[in-house]
Amino acid sequence: MQIGRIVIIAVACVTVAAAQDKITVPLTNPAQPATVKASMISGSIRVTAGSGRDVVVSSSDAESARRPARDRDVAPPGMTRIGGRPGLDIEEDHNVVTISAGSMTSRGADLTIEVPANTNLQLRTINGSAIDVTGVNGDLEIENSNGSINLTNVSGSVVAHTLNGGVTVSMDRITGNKPMSFTSMNGKVDVTLPADTKARLRLKSDNGSIFSDFDVKLEPDLNKPVVEDRRSQNGKYKISVDKAVTGTINGGGPEYTFQTMNGNILIHKK
Numbered sequence: 226m227q228i229g230r231i232v233i234i235a236v237a238c239v240t241v242a243a244a245q246d247k248i249t250v251p252l253t254n255p256a257q258p259a260t261v262k263a264s265m266i267s268g269s270i271r272v273t274a275g276s277g278r279d280v281v282v283s284s285s286d287a288e289s290a291r292r293p294a295r296d297r298d299v300a301p302p303g304m305t306r307i308g309g310r311p312g313l314d315i316e317e318d319h320n321v322v323t324i325s326a327g328s329m330t331s332r333g334a335d336l337t338i339e340v341p342a343n344t345n346l347q348l349r350t351i352n353g354s355a356i357d358v359t360g361v362n363g364d365l366e367i368e369n370s371n372g373s374i375n376l377t378n379v380s381g382s383v384v385a386h387t388l389n390g391g392v393t394v395s396m397d398r399i400t401g402n403k404p405m406s407f408t409s410m411n412g413k414v415d416v417t418l419p420a421d422t423k424a425r426l427r428l429k430s431d432n433g434s435i436f437s438d439f440d441v442k443l444e445p446d447l448n449k450p451v452v453e454d455r456r457s458q459n460g461k462y463k464i465s466v467d468k469a470v471t472g473t474i475n476g477g478g479p480e481y482t483f484q485t486m487n488g489n490i491l492i493h494k495k
Contacts, residue, residue, distance in 0.1 A: 248313070250280040252320050258343040258363060263324040265350040268334040269372070272346060274360035275339040280322045283337045284313055345381075355390070362398070373412065387412060391488070395495070406482040414485050417493040423478035429469035430490050435483075437492035441472040 252259055255278035263270055275281065313336075316323045326334055335354075340346075345363040348356050351370045358365065362380040373390035376383060380398040384406045391412035399422055407414050413433075418424075428435050453463040469484075483490045 247281060247283045248315060250282065250315055250317050250322055252279060252317065252322075252341075254320055255279070255341070257320055258345060259341055260321045260345040260347070260363075261324070261338060261340055262321070262347040263336060263338065263349070265326045265334065265336060265353060267352045268326065268336055268350060269354035270336045270338070270348050270350055270356045272338045272340060272348065272358045272361060274342040274344070274362070277339070278341060280317075280341075280344075281339040282313070282315060282324060284326075285335045285337075362400070364403075383407065391415065392485075397495075402479050404479045404481065406484075408482065408484040409488060410485070411487045412485060413488040413491070414483050415491045415493075416483065417495050420494045421475060423475040424481045425471065425473050425477045425479070426492070427469055427471050427480055427482045427484075428490060429484045430488065431468060431486045433485060433487065433489040435470075435490045435492075438494050439474045439492060441474055443470060443472040 259280060261272070261280060263272075312326065314323075314325045324336070324338070326336070340361060342360065343362050345365070346358065346361060347366045348358070349368045350356060350372065353369075353372055355373045355375055356367055356369050357375045357377070358367070358379055359377045360379065364381055365376065365379060365383045365385070367374050367376070367383070367385045369387040369390060371389045372387065374385045374387050374392045374394075376385065376394040376396075378395055378397050380396060381400050382403040382405055383394055383396070385392050385394060386406065386408045388410045389412065390409065391414070392407050392409050393413075393415045394407060395417040396419060399419060405424075407416050414430075418439075422439075426441065450464050453461075456462055483492065
């Protein structure tokens with residue numbers, strides 16, 4: 226399979242030169258679901274479900290255009306800047322496509338990926354804009370450090386976490402009996418689930434409110450106060466009570482975690 230990977234990367238390089246940064250990555254077995262892993266230091270990621278059997282990747286340096294110009298970006302009098310393109314490394318191995326940003330990540334890049342509808346995703350960006358996913362069916366693991374997460378009309382299972390930004394998810398179908406998680410440090414968590422979803426909900430907002438139009442059956446408060454007594458060491462006596470509440474919808478099922486420190490939590494019935 227090593228030879229196959231080398232051929233794919235070589236073809237991808239030719240495609241970049243001829244087709245404005247659009248790279249077509251053929252899968253080893255198009256009849257089987259794919260897994261796409263994309264990791265960025267600076268930039269946004271957008272994934273959409275296409276009708277084809279390949280993974281199609283395109284990138285641009287548009288993110289840097291949305292930032293204040295730096296001295297090294299300003300053209301001297303009488304000269305124009307000749308733009309480069311964000312570097313990318315792409316590898317396909319047995320239907321696993323791994324995408325990592327190359328040498329221009331400090332400038333910021335926008336990554337757009339078209340995938341077959343049945344694709345598992347592992348997406349991560351640190352300093353960029355949003356991560357957007359539309360129409361994909363699979364196990365979705367999404368992490369954004371400084372930006373929002375928006376998943377629209379997705380199916381399967383979701384683990385979505387951001388430090389600074391909102392989490393907005395709309396699920397058409399839930400497949401498998403897997404736990405899911407929707408969390409933010411600073412931002413609203415807004416999730417729409419199918420009306421027949423069976424789950425046990427763990428809900429926590431430190432500085433916000435929790436709303437739902439599901440009939441949530443709250444469980445008895447099982448969070449006992451945690452006592453910390455350090456007075457024998459000239460310390461303090463401290464009692465902590467967790468603000469999390471738990472409840473079930475449609476009789477219960479796998480545990481779904483909804484959590485934010487600063488923001489509201491909204492759980493909609495589709």
